[in-house]
Amino acid sequence: MTNDVRTVEWTGDGLRLLDQTVLPGRVEYVVVRDVGALVDAIRRLVVRGAPALGVTGAFGVAIAVRQAAREGWDDAGRDAAITRVREARPTAVNLAAGVDRALPFVAKGADAVAAEAQALLDEDVRGNHAIGAFGADWILRRSADRPLRVLTHCNAGALATAGWGTALGVIREMHDRGRVEIVYADETRPLLQGARLTAWELDQAGIPCLVQADGAAPSTILRGLADVAVIGADRIAANGDTANKIGSVGVALACHAAGIPLVVAAPWSTVDLALADGGGIPIEERPAGEITTWGGIRTVPDRVGAFNPAFDVTPARLVTALVTETGVLEVSAGVTPRQRAAEKP
Numbered sequence: 001m002t003n004d005v006r007t008v009e010w011t012g013d014g015l016r017l018l019d020q021t022v023l024p025g026r027v028e029y030v031v032v033r034d035v036g037a038l039v040d041a042i043r044r045l046v047v048r049g050a051p052a053l054g055v056t057g058a059f060g061v062a063i064a065v066r067q068a069a070r071e072g073w074d075d076a077g078r079d080a081a082i083t084r085v086r087e088a089r090p091t092a093v094n095l096a097a098g099v100d101r102a103l104p105f106v107a108k109g110a111d112a113v114a115a116e117a118q119a120l121l122d123e124d125v126r127g128n129h130a131i132g133a134f135g136a137d138w139i140l141r142r143s144a145d146r147p148l149r150v151l152t153h154c155n156a157g158a159l160a161t162a163g164w165g166t167a168l169g170v171i172r173e174m175h176d177r178g179r180v181e182i183v184y185a186d187e188t189r190p191l192l193q194g195a196r197l198t199a200w201e202l203d204q205a206g207i208p209c210l211v212q213a214d215g216a217a218p219s220t221i222l223r224g225l226a227d228v229a230v231i232g233a234d235r236i237a238a239n240g241d242t243a244n245k246i247g248s249v250g251v252a253l254a255c256h257a258a259g260i261p262l263v264v265a266a267p268w269s270t271v272d273l274a275l276a277d278g279g280g281i282p283i284e285e286r287p288a289g290e291i292t293t294w295g296g297i298r299t300v301p302d303r304v305g306a307f308n309p310a311f312d313v314t315p316a317r318l319v320t321a322l323v324t325e326t327g328v329l330e331v332s333a334g335v336t337p338r339q340r341a342a343e344k345p
């Protein structure tokens, strides 16, 4: 089902979003037709994942253009609404890039903007299949000739993209080639993108999966229970430093210590060549309540606060391979996005 689930779909006058906050228990969609509802959906992670946010941002410009016409906004009001979409979440560069890609079409009207957003959506799906093939080729060329044990963190699947997925796109391709024994999916606190979303996608696709506590990941790796880790990304700097869901750097450190590859799967739209290194990547800090409550019950003493960074940055020296839609960069061996920038579509 998730091979063709549509995370984001344009209805002609709004955006139909698969509501990821209620998965895996319920498959429900919401349709947003105004900027306020769209920004809320982005911030609540109804729609989430860097490439999916890029597509959503582009369609968000079409929503702003339609709402401006409907409500009689002037250009300044329309542009302010577009900025609200662009800035709804800070870390995934794709969101701003998706908005920026749609901006030149504003003068031609909402339909032209939506057509460009649809082109971005279609490119993302094609790119994810290419990432899957390049990533599976690279991993299988370097591995024993048997099904492999793969570890992944958070959700970088069809639900985080326009379809097929990036990290899960690699895993789907490996599975299609008969080369996945098991996938260890980190549950990924606090919002459980791994337990709720990755496990759902893999279950739907018939790919064997075990959910584990985030804290188990380094031990699983150091005990030799995983052959490779494959994760997504939200923003990659020119030197290959990579921002991804909080907990990713622990996976990377364990991979390095255990001598197994850490593979980052991401389209070039996630690469921010304007950033020399990861020091400039904005890290989203989310509400403390995501940490201090569980199912509506407070799990932390009333007087105690919480620290809730949603992302961390893995140094380039720990990124064995960055798999893009144009090929594989062996980053820790010194091949950086800056060096291969000419490949960026």
Ligand SMILES: CSC[C@H]1O[C@H](OP(=O)(O)O)[C@H](O)[C@@H]1O
Residues within 6 Å of the ligand: 045, 048, 049, 050, 051, 153, 154, 155, 156, 157, 160, 161, 166, 167, 193, 231, 232, 233, 234, 244, 245, 246, 310
């Ligand atoms: C294919 S990008 C997926 C990427 O986005 C996730 O963040 P969030 O769920 O907060 O949008 C996570 O970092 C994934 O690796």
